[in-house]
Structures are given as structure tokens and as C-alpha cells.
Amino acid sequence: MRSDDLLPIGEVARRAGLATSALRFYEREGLVHGERTSGGQRRYPRNVLRRLAFIRAAQNVGLSLEEVRAALGTLPDGRTPTRADWAQLSRVWRIRLDEQIAGLMALRDGLTTCIGCGCLSLRRCALSNPDDAAGESGSGARFLPPALRRARAAL
Amino acid sequence: MRSDDLLPIGEVARRAGLATSALRFYEREGLVHGERTSGGQRRYPRNVLRRLAFIRAAQNVGLSLEEVRAALGTLPDGRTPTRADWAQLSRVWRIRLDEQIAGLMALRDGLTTCIGCGCLSLRRCALSNPDDAAGESGSGARFLPPALRRARAAL
DNA sequence: CTGCAACGTGAAGTCCACTTGAAGTCAAGG
DNA sequence: CCTTGACTTCAAGTGGACTTCACGTTGCAG
Secondary structure, three states, X not given: OOOOOEEEHHHHHXXXXXXXXXXXXHHHOOOOOOEEOOOOOEEEEOOHHHHHHHHHHHHHHOOOHHHHHHHHHOOHHHOOOOHHHHHHHHHHHHHHHXXXXXXXXXXXXXXXXXXXXXXXXXXXXXXXXXXXXXXXXOOXXXXXXXXXXXXXXOO | OOOOOEEEHHHHHHHHOOOHHXXXXXXXXXXXXXXXXXXXXXXXXXXXXXXXXXXHHHHXXXXXXXXXXXXXXXXXXXXXXXXHHHHHHHHHHHHHHHHHHHHHHHHHHHHHHHHHHOOOOOOOOOOOOOOOHHHOOOOOOOOOOHHHHHOOOOO
């Protein structure tokens, strides 16, 4: 398995920490590419692991797969990101992370402030402010992704 | 409208910054309660606004509606949270926010570190680490909720 | 050459927080 | 009384990132 350069989907999944179904999904979505055996089974080149790492990192920063697709699309001829591409994209990511952190910190500080006043006055309260960006989306929890929420179910 | 203590759904929706459909949904889910006119229309007591503020605040902290339901359930006889309840719950929320902030900061620092090494080495890279809590959920972006993601679509 | 784990496909299902649609009813100003 | 806008219900749809299912095929160790 190390002797050959092409890995079957199960091996890739195991190494990347993904389900094979996720890999097939990514391939359908054009996020990764691979070859096939004569029998039709997927064989991925080793660098797909790097590409998957890139995808996961992007998700961790808060990008949707759509945005990941766009990011990968900026790379010439769809190559796997090099260190230089990486550094360039990371500048944007860092800004996003900074914004996210700032948002959560504002919320936390609002929590303290609002406890003091006990207001919960809608629209004027930092914690429940419906005019914030946080309130603009149609669905999902306002600030935390399912991943972190599900980890601790009890209030 | 101010003379009477009971508000129609549209009024509540407007004041709370929600759609009426969301209010009906919350009522179906048992998160809020109200009375009805003889004709069957909803009339909400004024304190429902406070309850809605509570719900929104909880969502901002990252709670699912399921968790909000549980939180409201800890209050005796389903009353609207008082300042004391509020203070108690906020202690838990603050911890969550702190954790979330810490997580994002770790990610940001990992970004810097990993740019330096250019590794993206899967499992060992802070940015793409599939063993993190961030990687454990089935769906959605790993760290940022749709609300904040959608605001800036371009990479 | 055989057995069986790993692979293939397409369609449908899941989760969450709502929204949308269709079809009909109520309340209040003129 | 009439019109009109706000309201009612129930069922189905949305979006994102996958997973699950049902059923058939491939590849390799023994």
C-alpha cells in the first residue's frame, strides 16, 4: 500500500479521518479528483490528502464547501495548494478568525453587562440584539456550529 | 395597543424582530405560550417579549432550541426568567463562550504556526486536525455559524 | 478459484430552525 | 355591512454537509 502511489478510498478516508461517503460526496462536488481502476474503483493520488487537509482547515475557519470550491478554483489548473497559496489564503482566514473572536468576545462582555442590568430589553440588549449580524440568518444557532454544541448537551 | 396587556402575534413579531412563522413555530415547540381570542387568534402577554429575548440570547451563546427548552424547563412552573435565573444561567453561558473563544484563538494561532511550517500534515496539524471536537459533527461548517459566514461570500 | 471485505451507484434520509404555500377565517375602520 | 389586512391551520419545502439504504461488482488473500 505504500509501494504504490494510488490509494483506495477506504485508505484515504481512514487517513483523513473522513467517511468514505464524504469522499465520494466531495468528488461529486468537484472538490477532489482521482483515477479509477479498470474495474471502476477509485484510486487517489497521495496529494489528495493534502487537499483534504486544506478543505478541513478551511471549514474550521468557517468556510462553506462552496467557498472552498471557490478558493481552490483560484489556484492555477486546479493544483493542490502549495505553501505560497496557503500563505496567501491564510491572510484572509486570519482576518475572519479575528472577526469571529471579536464577535464572541463582544457577546461575552455583553453577557456580563446585561447581567448587571437585568434588562433583556430586546433590540437594546447586546445579548439578544436582533439587529446584529448574528440574527440575520434564517436557520441554525446564532454563534456556535453544531460541532461544538453537540459535545455538551446538558445546559 | 398599549392600553391592553395582550399583543397579537404580528406586534410581538415586530417587536422581537422575528417572523410570525417563527413565533408559531416556537409555540408549537412549547417555547412560548399565549392565550387566544374567541375567534382563535393568538394574544400574547407582554412578558413573552422577555422570554423571546432569553431565547435569542441563548441562541447567540450557541444553544440549540432543544437546550433552550431544557433551560426554560429548569425554571419553576415555566415562568419567564427573572434576574436571578438569568444570572445563574449566565454563569454557564459564560463558560461556553470562553471555551468557544479559546477554540477559535487556538485555531488562529495554529494558522500562524502552520503557515510557518507549511505542513498541512493531517492529524498533526492544528488547523486540519480531524480529532478535534470541531471534526466530530456530521454537518455544517466546523466553527462558524451560517449567520456570520453568509455575510461575506467571497473568499 | 473462491470467499468476502471493500468497493460501486443513485435515490432518499437526516438534522435544525425555520419558511413557504394553499386555502380559509377574524377584526376593525369606513 | 364590507373590505382589507392580519390572522388561522397543516403540509411541505429549504439549505448545508453529509449519511444511509438497497443492491450489485471488484480485488485480493488463502
